[in-house]
Amino acid sequence: MKNPSSSESLTGMQTRAVHAGEIPDATTGASSPNLIMSSTFLADPEASFSAEGDHRDDRYFYTRWGNPTVAQLEQKLAALEEGEAAMAFASGMAAVTGLFFHCLRPGDHLVLGDVVYAAVSELAQEFLHEWKIEVTRVDTSDPDNVASAMRDNTRLIYIETPCNPILRLTDIRAIARLAQHGGAQLAVDSTFATPVATQPLNLGADYVVHSLTKYLGGHGDAVGGAVIGRNEDIVRMRQKVGIRMGGVISPFNAWLILRGLATLPLRMKAHEEAAMKVATWLVEQPAITKVTYPGLPSHPQHALAREQMKNFSGILTFQSDHHRALPSLFAQHLQTIHYAVSLGHHRSLIFYIPTDEILKTSFTLTEEQDEHYRAYAGEAIFRLSVGIEDPEDLCNDLARVFAKLS
Numbered sequence: 001m002k003n004p005s006s007s008e009s010l011t012g013m014q015t016r017a018v019h020a021g022e023i024p025d026a027t028t029g030a031s032s033p034n035l036i037m038s039s040t041f042l043a044d045p046e047a048s049f050s051a052e053g054d055h056r057d058d059r060y061f062y063t064r065w066g067n068p069t070v071a072q073l074e075q076k077l078a079a080l081e082e083g084e085a086a087m088a089f090a091s092g093m094a095a096v097t098g099l100f101f102h103c104l105r106p107g108d109h110l111v112l113g114d115v116v117y118a119a120v121s122e123l124a125q126e127f128l129h130e131w132k133i134e135v136t137r138v139d140t141s142d143p144d145n146v147a148s149a150m151r152d153n154t155r156l157i158y159i160e161t162p163c164n165p166i167l168r169l170t171d172i173r174a175i176a177r178l179a180q181h182g183g184a185q186l187a188v189d190s191t192f193a194t195p196v197a198t199q200p201l202n203l204g205a206d207y208v209v210h211s212l213t214k215y216l217g218g219h220g221d222a223v224g225g226a227v228i229g230r231n232e233d234i235v236r237m238r239q240k241v242g243i244r245m246g247g248v249i250s251p252f253n254a255w256l257i258l259r260g261l262a263t264l265p266l267r268m269k270a271h272e273e274a275a276m277k278v279a280t281w282l283v284e285q286p287a288i289t290k291v292t293y294p295g296l297p298s299h300p301q302h303a304l305a306r307e308q309m310k311n312f313s314g315i316l317t318f319q320s321d322h323h324r325a326l327p328s329l330f331a332q333h334l335q336t337i338h339y340a341v342s343l344g345h346h347r348s349l350i351f352y353i354p355t356d357e358i359l360k361t362s363f364t365l366t367e368e369q370d371e372h373y374r375a376y377a378g379e380a381i382f383r384l385s386v387g388i389e390d391p392e393d394l395c396n397d398l399a400r401v402f403a404k405l406s
């Protein structure tokens with residue numbers, strides 16, 4: 001049977017999103033991916049029980065080692081990021097933890113963005129220190145900060161662009177050059193950008209990290225994560241981290257995310273178009289003092305956004321002098337937009353992030369870094385993940401709440 005995912009026949013992003021990794025079932029001819037929930041597979045009598053054992057590539061053994069439905073997701077992810085291989089994890093955080101375990105040993109040094117996903121920041125602050133891994137936190141939006149943080153034992157540079165929650169960007173190409181020069185590897189959390197906007201591996205990164213829970217799954221019904229990179233790294237990661245530590249994804253979640261991925265390019269177009277309309281509308285609202293969106297010319301790094309992002313994605317932040325009153329008004333009176341954490345779903349989500357609080361719980365910044373955070377976030381931001389509803393309905397929903405402010 002012809003494998004429609006063979007890479008030479010798949011050039012466009014939309015075709016890849018639909019077909020890559022999806023192999024019609026050899027026995028039934030089923031056109032859509034099968035959901036194979038089986039935890040174990042009839043074994044070759046020669047098969048070894050060890051993760052280091054020589055397991056044949058064309059057979060499955062135990063779902064923690066690999067699973068046919070998960071493998072289809074992994075192949076699609078690798079095709080979309082134009083990487084050699086991918087490994088799916090139980091969550092975005094399991095993917096980040098897996099990457100750290102794969103790359104870092106006691107005595108190594110990590111250069112980590114000062115503003116990254118809060119749980120990654122807390123993981124670095126609490127655990128990496130205990131594991132004797134040195135961490136230097138820098139504002140990666142200025143490559144000079146990364147250059148001066150590099151040491152002889154720097155093994156990994158970890159950045160997030162656009163970063164959660166303030167939407168500050170980092171120049172991947174510039175940081176990749178520094179990593180290469182310093183003998184370190186570069187990992188990019190590209191959850192906010194998605195491969196539709198940016199393909200970090202093509203810009204020189206060694207690893208891309210995704211929370212599949214967000215845009216890639218896209219429908220708010222499955223938690224998952226992934227690391228995409230070179231085949232040798234991913235094979236090693238599967239042995240060392242997947243099989244031993246066990247944070248693998250459920251085949252059911254993989255199947256849901258695989259289905260979500262098919263429409264990723266279409267959804268990203270709709271997210272971007274709606275976010276642009278909502279951002280432009282918000283700028284005009286008297287209750288709003290500032291709107292930050294990479295697609296707006298007012299974004300301090302709009303030039304880099306144009307260069308590095310083929311799609312400005314669907315997340316924006318806004319600030320208001322009424323920020324203390326708004327969270328409960330949003331929670332009570334929004335009808336279309338859900339007041340909830342997470343992002344990247346077809347459904348719009350909004351959440352309040354007060355600056356003093358997040359700096360205290362999640363980030364330990366220097367005075368200069370603190371000032372730069374505040375330059376993007378003021379006293380507080382509302383992070384709005386614009387869904388794929390009609391943007392007029394989203395604006396009307398917000399307008400109804402703003403009208404209650406007096």
Ligand SMILES: *Cc1c(COP(=O)(O)O)cnc(C)c1O
Nearest residue numbers: 091092093117164191211213224
């Ligand atoms: C949500 C998120 C994560 C963590 O992913 P989970 O799937 O929730 O574990 C990591 N990085 C970014 C940028 C995120 O937004």
